[in-house]
Amino acid sequence: MTALRNIDIDLLRSFVTIAELRSFTRAAAALSRTQSTISTQVRRLEEIAGQTLLRRSPQEVLLTRAGEDFLGYARRIVALHDEALDVVRAQGVSGRVRLAVMDDYATIVLPETLARFARSHTEVELEVTTGFTRDLMNALGEEFDLVLATQRAGDGRGEVLRTERTAWAASDRHDLSLAGPLPLALLKAPNMYREWALEALNEAGLGWRILFSSSSIGAVEAMAAAGAALTVVKAGTARPGLRLLGTEHGLPALPASEIALHLAPGRPGAAARALSSFLAEALREGRES
Amino acid sequence: MTALRNIDIDLLRSFVTIAELRSFTRAAAALSRTQSTISTQVRRLEEIAGQTLLRRSPQEVLLTRAGEDFLGYARRIVALHDEALDVVRAQGVSGRVRLAVMDDYATIVLPETLARFARSHTEVELEVTTGFTRDLMNALGEEFDLVLATQRAGDGRGEVLRTERTAWAASDRHDLSLAGPLPLALLKAPNMYREWALEALNEAGLGWRILFSSSSIGAVEAMAAAGAALTVVKAGTARPGLRLLGTEHGLPALPASEIALHLAPGRPGAAARALSSFLAEALREGRES
DNA sequence: TGGTCAAAATCGAATAATTCAATTTTGGCT
């Protein structure tokens, strides 16, 4: 029999995730565990609670009365736990850190994470700049202490946090004809994704034309979402309205990209070290170990 | 390396206990673990926190700055966790339960526990009576659904929750002369401890006289604490002002006693079952498993 | 009704984490 008095934070986190996603399988994917593990965790949790917390059906998972009551506690405990960890880790960390982030992450993933960092690290002066990887990397050590950059998978420089599939994307409401030169919406040169896209099309012998070229990711994606052109995105940061396309649609494969954190040479200050490990933990995929 | 994102509630509980007792060794005893386990737990916790939380010295253990900040969170998380468990386990439990408790526990250990039960089990009508084990047991099934009783160790009836050493006790401020008939303060007959005391003295061939006899434990203990007489207590419930004495003082050994929970025959109601397992968990010594 | 299908449960084996007992190290005090 398992411990009856102490619920692992893991179990609470799984429970909260299941309640949000209404599915063991989706929760398992979100938490980088297998479905069988999640199922076992729920059994353990229900055993400790002495109550059925989730009502399962092949369609969806719903909370029981007891589950609803418990969910509030579980959320509060997990939140308090995470806050405690942020705060205690921030203890004694002060100074200034200048972070540079490539544009797409600055919109999708980072705001929430940076806000959390700022909230707990009250003695740290945080300065964030966004731009294109190429420019940012050039200024590493000069203008920036830390650069979060995209690079070709396998590059391996910096601390690699995750790998993202690169994919063609078009509007999910319009069918794009693949006959004739493909209309493209791409970031202005020089840009890695632009180069990848054009190289891949050329190698595949497909015709193309640049219909839209901008230095704003938002504008490029909006253009694609409007149905006028094809573009290239990281699979993980695709905005709603875009449909991902691949080789099954007759388009050439694209190299995967990796997200890496680059630290300025020399001994980093306390603030830079703290932000670096904070970002690494928050962004790294798979499970923490 | 251990998980960096999830702190086990166990670690938090140990940390809180150490902070309160200012000692790894005492915390280990209080939590039914070894000192080495506690030490390892603290190392794990500090590794996750990335900070030294406790400043150790052979004299006492003190909190660091980070430790103080963290202690508040740890307390809140543990409290929330325990409340969550109480509440979810109480879900759907209603009805009436009549509990009888022997007098000494009614003062020392139970009030807090019963208050916790009442707070979480809002739909349960709880009635508590105190008295002497003998009377209470006679009314089990009639007036009471549940009786918490003291019995001779090894008796084994009911669900045994813990064993307590029985000890002679006298004032810690006065030296009692052991020459001549020993002045005793005891509960009125019939009472188990009274019988044990007199039998033990008789067998040892020691003289005695009853100086004070009352049906109030409080009065008996007060009399002993005032230095006028010797009495007999459970080692675990001795009030301040009393000093425990044993065979090393020339007094005869006394039988140990066990605390047991007796359930009325027949199928117990939901309220009785809930209170029963609640008490068992709260009072049982050693670790929960 | 019975078949189907996606999702959850179960099972056995491998892995990982926790605990303990024994011993060593530490830090303050005399």
Add this chain to the structure above:
DNA sequence: AGCCAAAATTGAATTATTCGATTTTGACCA
């Protein structure tokens, strides 16, 4: 310097957790 109580360490044994493979479940539909 030496002593002592308390914490740290170490290695072995135990216990718990996770995974992959498979089976079972239950809502829905023909």
